[in-house]
Amino acid sequence: MPAHASTSKNHPETGPKDVKIAVLLSTYNGEQYIEELLDSLLHQEFESWDLWVRDDGSHDNTVSLIRKFKKRLEDTDRRNRIFFIQGENIGVTSSFFTLADAAESGYDGFAFCDQDDVWHPDKLTRAASALSTHRASTQKNQSSREDLTNAEGPFLYHCRQWMTLADDPSVRELSPLPKRTGFGNALVQNQVVGCSMVINAELRKLMTMAFSRYGNNVSEHIIMHDWWCYLVASAFGDIYYDSHPSITFRRHDRSSSPATTGILQQMSRRAIALQKRSWSVKHILDQAASFQQVYGNALSNPKKKDLLNMAVKLRKSGLFFRTGYFFSGRHYRSTRFETLVFRLLVVAGH
Structure with missing residues (x-):
């Protein structure tokens, strides 16, 4: 499994023109921080994205804030860029699988998104550039792939994060670098954080094979959607790690924060x-x-x-x-x- 680290900042300002990304956001009682997250999406340098939101049975003000954002987007942008699913509570893993299954066609990349983080303006730009580079590289160098995949193969991009505490934003530290990655690691540990991840269409197709098999019971078989993507990518495809932090990740449990x-x-x-x-x-x-x-x-x-x-x-x-x-x-x-x-x-x- 090739794993590359990138520190270059020489990405085009708005990213490649041939890439379109679906941002997959699962929400649950997220009224405290969700407006800040949504605002950070609007400030992305890369503009070719749609937002797919599934609310997992919130009983606070989250749904009304999403609808307010949807109207704001529709009033300022004639493109239909936000798709909203108001669902029952099935848990975060099943909710993200549902979103990945729903946002099926027309996208080159799929970016998982958590309700309480903040995306930096270059987050999607860097991911889109990595997706485009991977596609160009595999088209030039046709290599043998596992039986389930096409010539391009599954591809997973993930980036480093700034980690902060929800109750004390002044505490900030870079996330640990992934170490000793590969399929032998993915079977027993996840080192890929979902909110930092963008996967290509081929990996989305393979990932959702599990959803086709297990449906909304997928969380009884799979610990987390991001771990599953790491497993599939390390088994069948390529993983690209970008050491440039493009997201601020909130920790809600002080005792669990590396910071x-x-x-x-x-x-x-x-x-x-x-x-x-x-x-x-x-x-x-x-x-x-x-x-x-x-x-x-x-x-x-x-x-x-x-x-x-x-x-x-x-x-x-x-x-x-x-x-x-x-x-x-x-x-x-x-x-x-x-x-x-x-x-x-x-x-x-x-």
Whole structure:
């Protein structure tokens, strides 16, 4: 999986002319910050975008603020650029899958968007340039792809973020750089933040195969939409990491913010997170089994198939196999410490 870092700021002011992006925004009780987020969309240098919003059953003022923004956009821009789905509460994962499935045709890229962040003016410009460069590169160099993909192949762009605290914006720190990425990592850890991510049409098509299979129950099989995209892209396509921060990401839990904790506390927090019900080793391995159900037959790379089969086998393995995995397992998290913790939890049967 090629992973490239970019620090160049020499992007065209408005981005490539041959790219159109659907911004996918799922909302839920987001009245406190959503106006600031929507305003940051209006200040994007890149103009060829539509906004797809799905409200996940809010019971505050979120829906009225979205409708107000929609009218504002319609009054100042004759293009129909905002599509609004007012839905029932199905959870963030299913909501984003619903949006990705709904915004089906006519787009080259799909940008996931959280209701409480702020996008910098160059966010979509940089992503669109990366999408265009990837398409041009793959057209020149036709390479073999996994069976599910076309010549262009799935492509995932993600960027660094400024991280701040919701209750103290003066605290600001750059997000950690992704380390030791690849399919062996994606099976057991997500290092791609959804709000920083833009995927191409091919990756959207593959991603939504899971939605076609599981429907609104997709959240019972998949931990998060962004993790799933990382899995699919690392299995079948390419990932581009842009180290230039183009988003301000709000943390709502002070105890979970890297901006307020040291290295040892970060390690401890991540270790504890692996034991939480919704992020436990069991759920991680169950997600791998779901990935195998949807894509396993199309995964032809022998090393990746072995990594996937091992993760699935761990779900129902005995102590002997799990102990062997502790010494010889080939999945890895971003640090050796986290990898060690993960393997210990596997042995313990968590």
